[in-house]
Amino acid sequence: MTKMHLLWFCAFSPHAGFGLDGWAGPRTGSGYDWTRPELWQDMAVALERAKFDLILLGDSLAVPGTYQGRMDAYLRYAEHAPFHDPSPLVAIMAAATRRIGLAATLSTTFYPPFLLARLMTTLDHLSRGRIAWNVVTSYKREEALNFGYQELLDHDQRYDRADEYLELCAQLWASWEPDAVVMDPRTNTFADPAKVRTRAPTTSRAGHSMPRRRRSGARSFSRPARRSAGRHLRPVTPKPSLSAARRPRR
Amino acid sequence: MKRFYDAFKARMGTLGRKPDACKLFFLAKPIIGDTDEAAQQMADALYAHAPVEAGLAALSTLLQIDLSTYALDQPLPASLQRRATQGIRSQLDKFYVPGRTPTLREIATRKVSLDSMPFVGTPQRVADSLVRTIEAVGGDGFAIRQGLWPGYVGPFVEQVIPLLQQRGAARVEYMGTTLREHLQEF
Numbered sequence: 001m002t003k004m005h006l007l008w009f010c011a012f013s014p015h016a017g018f019g020l021d022g023w024a025g026p027r028t029g030s031g032y033d034w035t036r037p038e039l040w041q042d043m044a045v046a047l048e049r050a051k052f053d054l055i056l057l058g059d060s061l062a063v064p065g066t067y068q069g070r071m072d073a074y075l076r077y078a079e080h081a082p083f084h085d086p087s088p089l090v091a092i093m094a095a096a097t098r099r100i101g102l103a104a105t106l107s108t109t110f111y112p113p114f115l116l117a118r119l120m121t122t123l124d125h126l127s128r129g130r131i132a133w134n135v136v137t138s139y140k141r142e143e144a145l146n147f148g149y150q151e152l153l154d155h156d157q158r159y160d161r162a163d164e165y166l167e168l169c170a171q172l173w174a175s176w177e178p179d180a181v182v183m184d185p186r187t188n189t190f191a192d193p194a195k196v197r198t199r200a201p202t203t204s205r206a207g208h209s210m211p212r213r214r215r216s217g218a219r220s221f222s223r224p225a226r227r228s229a230g231r232h233l234r235p236v237t238p239k240p241s242l243s244a245a246r247r248p249r250r
Numbered sequence: 251m252k253r254f255y256d257a258f259k260a261r262m263g264t265l266g267r268k269p270d271a272c273k274l275f276f277l278a279k280p281i282i283g284d285t286d287e288a289a290q291q292m293a294d295a296l297y298a299h300a301p302v303e304a305g306l307a308a309l310s311t312l313l314q315i316d317l318s319t320y321a322l323d324q325p326l327p328a329s330l331q332r333r334a335t336q337g338i339r340s341q342l343d344k345f346y347v348p349g350r351t352p353t354l355r356e357i358a359t360r361k362v363s364l365d366s367m368p369f370v371g372t373p374q375r376v377a378d379s380l381v382r383t384i385e386a387v388g389g390d391g392f393a394i395r396q397g398l399w400p401g402y403v404g405p406f407v408e409q410v411i412p413l414l415q416q417r418g419a420a421r422v423e424y425m426g427t428t429l430r431e432h433l434q435e436f
Contacts, residue, residue, distance in 0.1 A: 001418040003436045004384045005391030007275045010398040032400070043398045050407035051421040053432045056393070064311035068318045073307035080311055101429030129428030140311060 007103075008047050011058040040089050041096035054101030055093065056134055057086040061110060062142035087119055094127035103132035108162040110138060110147050117172040137162050251276060255387050273433055275393040276383070280369040280376045282405040289370045305358030313342065317354065325351045373409035380410075381419045 032039040047055055063081040065071045074081050086104035093102050104123070106116055116133075123131040137158035138144075144152040153161065180195035259269035281296075283289030302322070310317045320326060330342075342357075367383065369376045380392060396402040414420035425435050 001381075002384050002389055003421065004380065004414070004419055005273055005275065005433065005436075006420060007391065007393040008398065008403070009275075009277070009393040009395040011395050040398065043400070043403050046400075046403050046407055050411040051415075051424060053391070053421075054429055055398070057398075064307070066314060066316055067303075067307040067310035069316060073303050074311070077301060077304035077307065079304050079307045099424045099427060099432075101432055129430065132429055139314065141314065 006050075006052045008043075008052055008055045009058070010055065035084075037092050040093050044093040044097050044100060044102070048097045048100035052100055054103055054130075054132060056103040056132075057089055057105060058134075059083050059086045059105035059107075059136075060140065060143065061107060061138065062140055062146045064140055065142050066140075087123065090131060091123060091126060094123070094130060097130075098128075099130070101130045101132055102127060103134045105134040105136055107136050107138040107143070108165040109153065109158055110143065113165050113168045114172065117169045120169075121173065135162065135166065251383070252387050255390070270434075274390040276367065276387070276391070277395050278367045278369055278380070278392040279395050280380075280406060280410065282371070282373055282376055282409060284372065286371040286375060289372065289375075293368065293370050300359050302355055302358050306354075309358055317358070320354050322355045322358075323353050325353055326357075373405070373413055377410050377413035377417070377419075380414065381417060384419070 032042075044055060060080055060083055063071050064074050064079075067073050073079060087106070090102040090104045106119075108116075111119075120131060120133055138152065139155075139158075141152055144150065152158070175197040176191075177195040179192075181191050182189050255274055258272070258274060262269045262272055281289050281293045283292055306317045315330065320330075326342075367379075369379045371379075384391065394406065411420060415422050421432075421435070424432060426432060
C-alpha cells in the first residue's frame with residue numbers, strides 16, 4: 001500500500017469565494033470568527049490529530065480590480081480578498097500544535113529577501129522546525145500598485161528574479177554555521193565569529209545579473225515555474241541558524 | 251497525472267537531486283455525504299448557487315484579463331484560449347479537454363473545471379478514490395483544497411482519514427517532529 005502525504009490547502013481568502021470555499025456556504029461552521037485566532041488554531045489541532053503533513057495558507061497582496069476594472073465584484077463576493085497576513089497566522093497555529101507543518105505564502109516580487117529570510121528563520125525556531133515557505137511571484141497588477149509600482153514585472157522576469165532570490169535566501173540561511181553559537185561563559189563567547197559569514201549580498205540584483213532567457217510560451221505550469229521548482233524546491237524548512245541540539249525539546 | 255509525476259521525478263534526477271527529495275501534492279476537493287447521491291446533490295448545490303459574476307471576477311484576476319467584455323454563452327475567442335497571459339498561465343488550460351469547447355459561463359461557474367479532482371461521495375468512496383489515484387500515480391500525496399472551516403475539515407478528518415489509516419494509506423503517527431522529517435518519512 002502506497003502511503004499518501006496530506007496537505008490542507010487553504011486557498012484564497014479565509015472565507016472567500018463562492019461555492020466550496022464560500023463564506024455563505026452551508027458548511028463553513030458557525031461560531032467562528034475568521035478574524036480571531038480560535039478558528040486557525042482549532043483547525044490546525046484537528047488536522048494535526050489527523051496526522052496531516054502540513055497546512056498551507058494562500059495569500060494575495062491586493063483586492064483585485066480586473067473584472068469591470070473595479071473592486072466591486074471582489075468585495076461583494078469576498079473573491080480573492082480579504083486575507084490575513086499568513087506569517088502571524090502560522091505563528092499562532094504553531095503555538096497551538098506540536099507536530100504539523102505550516103506553510104505561509106510570501107511573494108519574491110514584493111518581500112525584500114533579507115526580511116523574508118529572517119522572518120522564516122524566526123518562524124522556524126518558534127515552530128521547532130515546522131515552517132515552510134510557499135514561494136510565489138505574484139501576478140496581479142493591483143499588488144504592484146499597492147507597493148507603489150505602476151506595472152508588475154512580466155512573467156518570465158518574475159521567475160528569473162525568483163531564481164536568484166532563492167539562491168540569495170539559501171546563502172543567508174547558510175550564513176551561520178550550525179555550530180556557530182557556542183554560548184561559552186568561560187571564554188565569554190556567544191558566537192564564534194569564524195563560523196558566521198561576514199555579509200551575504202543582501203541587496204538583490206535578482207534577475208538583472210543573469211543572462212536573459214528566451215521567452216517561453218509554456219502553458220500549464222509554465223516552464224520557468226517548473227525550472228525553478230526543480231532547481232530549488234526542497235520539502236524542507238529553512239536551516240535553523242542555531243544548532244538543533246540547543247533547542248529545547250518539548 | 252502519472253506522466254506529470256514521472257516527468258517531474260525524472261527532472262529531479264537530471265538536476266542531480268534525488269527524485270524523492272521533492273514531493274508532489276495533487277489538488278483534490280472532496281465532497282463527502284452520507285450517500286453518494288447526497289454528496290452529489292451537495293456538489294451540484296454548491297455550483298448552482300455560485301453567482302456567475304463571482305466566477306468571472308475570480309477568473310479575470312487569475313488571467314489578468316477583464317472577462318466582463320466577452321459573451322457569456324459563447325466560447326472564449328481562440329486567441330484568448332491560447333494566449334500566454336501575464337497571470338497564472340495554467341488557469342485556462344484546465345477547462346479545455348479534447349473535444350470540448352466550453353462557454354464562458356460554464357468556465358465561470360466551474361462546471362467543467364478540472365482544477366481539482368472532485369472526489370464526491372460517501373467517505374468510503376472518497377477514501378477508495380484517493381487510494382486508487384495515488385496507487386496509479388505511484389506516490390506522494392494530495393493537497394486538499396478547501397476552506398479552513400469545521401464544515402470542511404470535520405467530515406474529512408473524522409470520516410475519511412480513519413478509513414485511509416485502516417488501510418495503511420495514511421499516517422497513523424508522526425515519526426518525526428519537523429516538517430522535513432514528515433515529508434521524508436515515506
